[in-house]
Structure formats: C-alpha cells, structure tokens
Amino acid sequence: MKLLVIEDEIKLAEYLRKGLSEEGYVVDLAHNGIDGLHLASTGDYDLLILDGMLPGIDGLAVLTALRQSKQTPVLMLTARGQVEDRVRGLQTGADDYLVKPFAFSELVARIQVLLRRSHPSRSDAEPTLLHLADLDVDLVRRKATRAGQRLDLTVKEFNLLSLLLRRHGEVLSRTELAEQVWDMHFDSETNVVEVAVRRLRNKLDTPFDRTLLHTVRGMGYVLEARE
Template sequence: MNETPSRILVVDDEPSITEFVGYALKKEGFQPDVVDNGEDALAMAQENDYDLFVLDIMLPGMDGYELCRRLRTKTSAPVLFLSARDTELDKVVGLEIGGDDYLAKPFGVRELIARVRALLRRSQGNELTPNSHAITASGITLDEDAHTATGPAGDIDLTPREFELMACLMKNAGKVVSREELLRDAWGWEYLTETKTVDTHIKRLRDKIEQAGYDPGLVETVRGYGYRFKL
C-alpha cells in the first residue's frame, strides 16, 4: 500500500517561484499547496495538517518571519525559509524565530528537494543513522528512531530543531556543552559565529519541557561556558 504523500504549504508572492517549487515538489511525489500571502497561509494551516512549510521571507503584509512565529503557536512542522537575502544575520533571525533551514534564491531543484527530504526525515523520525538509539536522562527518554521525547509526565512536543538540540544535550548529560558545539551539532552550520540563536532555542526548549510537566531547570545554564542537562 502506498504511503500518504507529505503535505507541504508553499508561501511566496512570486508566481514564477510558486510554479517552479510546486511543480518540483509534485513531481517528487509530495502534495503541495500554494498561497501568495501570510494571511491565507495561516488560514490554510488552520484547515489542514501540513508536514512542512516553505516560506518566502519578503511577503506582502505579514512577512515570512512573522508568519513563522504565528505558525509556531499552532504546529511543530518544520519550516524551510526561501529568500533572496543571504546574509548571516538573515539566517540567524530565521533560526531564532523557529525556522529549521534556510535556502537562498536562486536555488536548484536538487538542493530544494534534498533540503525538503532531510527536514521531513527528521520530523517524521526516519533519519537513517546507524547509531540511532534511545537516550534516557532524568526520567526523560529521547527516541532517535521515533523522534519522540517521553517520560512519566507525558510527551514533550518538540520541533525537529528542538529535538536535535535536546539530543545533543542529553547525549552529554552531566557535562557542559558550549554554544558553539550546540550550534554545530544541532544545526550543522559551523560557519555561523552568532550564538544568541542557541540561547533563544534553549529558552523555547525549557518552555516546552515545563509545559509537558517537567522541571525546566533540567537544562542548566553554565555562565561563560554553555549548557548542561542534569543527570
């Protein structure tokens, strides 16, 4: 029996881009929907359960950053930003407000599809890593195969990026992990020198931990060094 195709919402006000991206995704077996503004995107996200969002940053009215912020209150599905702006600051801002990846225009079909597949694998728990296993610390179990975080108090609803961040911390439970190490291991972007995005995601991660009924103090700040997950 065939698997249900992943649903993807593409938001861009350039018809040439939406036609190109929509066609490429459909050809690869995905189920894309296309809108040209943030308001319609929010309405579509309210009505449908999307597996991934592809957002342009320069949208009319509500820009892609604000759209991402609002989507994050409704869904943990990964967000891939598209933009003609390709500075380090643009990428950092996108990460800080909840984005999972950033693709600069112009881009090729192969790179687009590779990024989409990688984000979907992470979010759906199908990342093919030979050393995948369950990590347990302080009563919380992180299953790298199923991409779930569970414990006595219940499940912790994490975005793909938050999951990678927590996995890095829990694999080193009891040890201090620097912001640079977290940025490298959770994002894979060694060339980014800005580390404030790590602090932003740590705060969001603590909020998620607390909302699920656990102590947010499980993730400790070690001033001048980085962060540590309690054993």
C-alpha cells in the same frame, strides 16, 4: 507527503508546485502571508516552504504566529542572505534556510532531510521495499519492477501503485484514491481515477499472465495476488 508553499512570486510558486509534484509530493500554494498563515494553521502539512518577504504579513511574522500552535517543519526560502537574516530566521523557528537563487536539487535534498527528522518513527516502521507476488516497489528510488522488468510509470501512477501495494488486499474506494493520490475531493463527473487505473493496469497487468489489480464493482479497487 503534503507540502505548503507560501511564495508571492507566481512563476516561482508554480515552478515549485510542478517540480515538487513530479517528486511525488502533494503541494498547496499561498501567495501572501495572511492566506499562508491560515492554511498553515488549519491544514495538515508535513512541511512548509516559506518566503521571507510576503505581502500582508511577512515570513517571520507568519513563522512567529505559527510557532505558537504548531511545530510543522519550516524551510525558509528567501532572497535575504545576510548572516543576520539567516540567524534571525532560525532563531524565530525555521528548521532550515535556503537563499535565492537556489538549485532545485538542493531544495529537494533539504526537504528530504527535514522530513526524515520530523518522521523518524515513520521511516523506521514503514518498509521502503514492498513486494507482492512478482511485483517489487522501491519507495526510496521510486522504482517498480514486475518479474524483473522495469515498469515505466508516471508520478501519479507510481503513487497510486504504492498506495494500493501498501494496503494490498484492502478495497480502496475511488473517493479515497482521489483524496490520497490527487488531494482532491471526489467528483462523480470526474473520471481521473478510472483513467489512471486503466493506464496503470495496462503497464502492471496486461504484459503479464497474472492479474494483480482488480476492480470490485460498486466499491473500488484492490491489489492482491489471487489464485
């Protein structure tokens, strides 16, 4: 899931990016209304977190302009906590409203609710428990086990494994893995994919007799249970 945070307080914006990335989300930042509206209008985001008071264009103006072309879920995150402020934000088109200061756990819970509302068919169609041989992955609890043994994975390792498992048997290129897991365009000088695959393989395959993660020379990587 890809989120856009439009927040002019730099420290808060970086805090949100770090925390939400650790929750498994890909996060872009904008620090003013003009840049935020441009990214929100041209990008493909699952949800926006929008500050109400922004330089350039304030949050309500961003929301008004955005609603003319897109219905991306918007969570307003602002210091304006009066009833009339909340009503105005919701009437303008916000899907939820959270007042600063806030608990990060509540923010995450509200994001999850909005994403479930906006992607009901995705929740119904896609399984949350994935299996391959003796590998089990719980996408909701973000837990992976092999032969009943818990795999201690980082956020990126879990996201990488989940992507490979959802498309098991399919060879995924380094470019696609970089774009899907790290939200970055692949650079031949960057070995981030190879390093992550090596670390994942050490946890996923090395302690066990059967290899599941395979390298396909010149093409990429595939997760499959081979005889």
